[in-house]
Amino acid sequence: MSASDIAGLFKKFGGSPAQYQEITQAETEKASQKRWPSMFGGKKAAAEAEAHAEEPDEQPEVEPEVTPPAAPVAEKPVLDAPVAAPEPLPAPSKKPSSKTPDAWSSAGLQSLLAKLANEAKAPATPEPEQPSEPEPEPIAVAQPPRSKPELSDIKVVAVVSGKGGVGKSTMAANIAAALHKVGRPVLAIDLDPQNALHHHFQPEGEVSEEQGVVRFEQDWREQAVPTKDGVFVLPYGLGDEAQRRIFEAQLADDPLWLAYRLSDLELSEGAVVVIDTPPGPSVYLQQALAVANVALVVSLADAASYTALPMIDRLIASYTDERDDFAGTAYVVNQIDPSRQLNKDITHVMHGLLGDRLIGRITRDQSISEALAYNRNVMDYDPHGRGCRDILDCTMALVGYFASDDEGA
């Protein structure tokens, strides 16, 4: 894929833009990594090792070299090998996530934090960083007692994240609204006990607080709330602790619970179901991933989110591995501040690693949070803002993902 200006120039004289070698841009990418040596030093090596590993008869996989995090390395290059433009990643293919876990490195987080602390007298630091979360307990997947129902008419997007506070529910709500705007019937399901998703929408008529999926015995047709955005929303619902436990036990018992509920709805062809899930591993995530065609990982361009990515990747892989109808994992980086070097650099590196699977870059935009205060989606609240544009772009890329899924099937 060549840059648009190069493509335009070569078209002018009938040349092949593939001949062009991006050099300054490659230098920029290299600089992105050089600036945070302890964070990306090991990563690129890992990515390269992985790239090599794909070729047969290569030497046994080399353990990625990780620079010792202790030394406060400044601008020194960690890798001397020219880092060519990021490996062109294949178009979204079946189960790309199965190979990603190794690509993420959590090495050096502490030294990175130390570096940030040194540099940042800047205001508005990203929200309090948490040390990387413990490795998730592998959740025993119960053998499905019954076969999975047929859901090929609809598309299911599970919106997930490794850690909280990344704006996941906001993204889920806005993407649901945007999908509706591009002409798809949309059902948004809140599988997060925080029960926040429905606040992003203006309901048509009265809604009882009781309404929600937590009352799992209820019929969803009655539970779903029509909204002014055109999206149907199924809130999590307000319930007491006991109710929640019963619900979760039910979910743990029956991994295909959600699949059957969706199948029972008999949604029209082309409908999209957007599912909001709680951060990190949970029965909700498991349920959502059991039916998802696309897992949409929401992340921030900061160190804590970045280092939490491998965990969520592994989770997704473990729940979707055997499924043919899983198109793959897509990523969205949220709240990017284009004036911050670290933000830009992490986005750069993520793009290098993920290629086309990075389908969204959402710029930090006050309107996104303000829209929530008015129970509106950002497209209606501030149609000229960057948030609106970025979410629409991301949604279009997501629709493209669906299409590639259909071709594969």
Added chain:
Amino acid sequence: MSQWRNGRMAQLSQMAVRLSATLWAQVLIAVLAVLVITITVIAPLPLEEQMLFTAACMTAALILRRKASRLAVLAMIVMSVIASLRYMYWRLTSSLGFEHWLDMAFGYGLVLAELYALLVLLLGYLQTAWPLQRKPYPLPQDQALWPSVDVYIPTYNEPLDIIRLTAFAAQAIDWPKDKLNVYVLDDGRRDEFREFCDSAGIGYIIRPDNFHAKAGNLNHALKITDGDFIAIFDADHVPTRSFLQVGMGWFLRDPKLAMLQTPHFFFSPDPFEKNLETFRSVPNEGELFYGLVQDGNDLWNATFFCGSCAIIKRGPLLEVGGIAVETVTEDAHTALKMSRLGYNTAYLALPQAAGLATESLSGHIGQRIRWARGMAQIFRTDNPLLGGGLKFGQRLCYLNAMLHFFYGLPRLVFLTAPLAYLFFGAQIFQASALLIMAYALPHILLASVTNSTIQGRFRHSFWNEVYESVLAWYIMRPVLLAMVNPKLGKFNVTAKGGVIEKGYFDWKMARPYIVVLALNVIGIVVGLSKLGFAADSDVVATLLINLTWTLYNIIISAASVAVAAEARQVRVEPRVYANLQASLVLSNGKTVVCETHDFSQRGIGITLPEGVLVPHGEQVLVSLMHDQEECAFPALVAFSRGPTLGLSFANLSIEQQRELIRMTFSRANTWAASWGEGVPDTPLGALGEVSTIGLRGLRLLGRATANETLIHLRSLLAQLKASVRST
């Protein structure tokens, strides 16, 4: 697979070589052709048949013009050449029976001017009949095979801002960083330049003296750096990032290639475009040369070096002793010298750099005087017809380049020739009006139609006359003096550059055109009054011919006058008009997706979406987007009216300046996109255009005269009052 049509290219580039290989066969064909043409040219025809011949030629030309394939153009050229030679043969053999010394003086003067015009016409056909249309040649994938390049940016008195722009853009060229070294060659020896270069990682070279100006400056740097190739950019020519990857391929393919030139493209209007408001609507003066002439030269392996936006191979350059210092057009002379040593030259008609045009008419004229004088100097001291090493085609291309600048005197002759008859009754044609029409019309019309077909996208009909008429008076003297003695003919015209605070009429520059205009207006009056008393139908016809010619001269000289009305120029920094994706972050954290309408080094013009307003004085962060890349720059809203914002950047760091240039000026296809895509010429449309501008010239002249008179009257009145009071 993706070889850029190299098969065809190689064929074309070797054409010049093959010409000599099969010389004998070709000589035979040529002799036959000359014979046929000679017969066609000298065959005498009675009036009616000559008229028939004229009609047939014109019909054929108009049909061929629609086709405009290469063969059709060649056929048109052949017809035009025959018609013109027939005219000239008739003119020399049948119209020179002068009886009076006055007729003789004017008549021979005109014939000489006509001979010059015919020669330039024929050489021009040769030069532009088959533009090579060279495409970039791909580089090998392995960067280890790419040569090292020194980028030279010579400067003398340009401001640092401009150098900064060019130097950052040069650094952003996509070329392996260990093989790309950028040097600023500062003949102004300024400390702030040194500091800037040090901070930006750019080489800084100075020398103890300023001998031989730019040529000397470049030669001095040649001794200090050691890159395999030199890329030269004038201080205000900003390269795109693709410059070297697009231009270097041919050097690797052809080891004898010594120089590759790319077009000089201007993103600001030149004085013609500015004062006549024709920017981007009418091809400017330079477009014919860079769009067509150089491409035509390339076929004959005779591309001229134009001093900037070019790549030169170090070896051959050192062989000719560096950049030539003997003449004031060191660039063309250097290429000539390398050609004499058997090296090849190449032209790539793809703008890969853009610069600032001269800002005022006086500056423009000054530059052209230098070129004209330099070409005359080369003609005298290193004549391309003489000396060794050159192929015939190369000699003719260089000859035409030099002869071209001799147009000063002939142009003035054409602008005044009909007056000889109208004022003095001089019979400069000794033939009947009908015969003159029958011979001269096909010559003029076929030449016009053919040139319009060849040049249509790069020069509109009648504009050549305007461009030449503006310069004729000014380049005539230096060229003639340089011909007498190459050291003579130095003229200084002060360039006024920068801000033109108030529009003004440049009386000094306009003087020659005003004189010509006035003479022709008087000529019309005299001619019309004579027409009233004319009884003889032949006299009426002659008068009508001369009146038409005079009217045409009035249009052209009035259009020249219009150029002298300098339009107001407010901005010091010219802006590039471009719609790029952008977005704003406002101080309240909200964002706006928008588009730029122009950009410069200091600021950006923004078009906001409907209904969005951003107040004056607001601090914003403006992001520019290029594909997946985004760069944000702090800026202040310096101007706000409705959907239009003017942002000025707030103290950008070196890194931010670099990014800004990468996101804007460095883009590979900004300049190439519009190249050769101009409105094709329609001769009648162009005549209308030039006439409108002529009328505008008359109006402007009238207004300027009225203003001037008023001022004089006022001062006279004031003096009168003062003197009354004192008494």
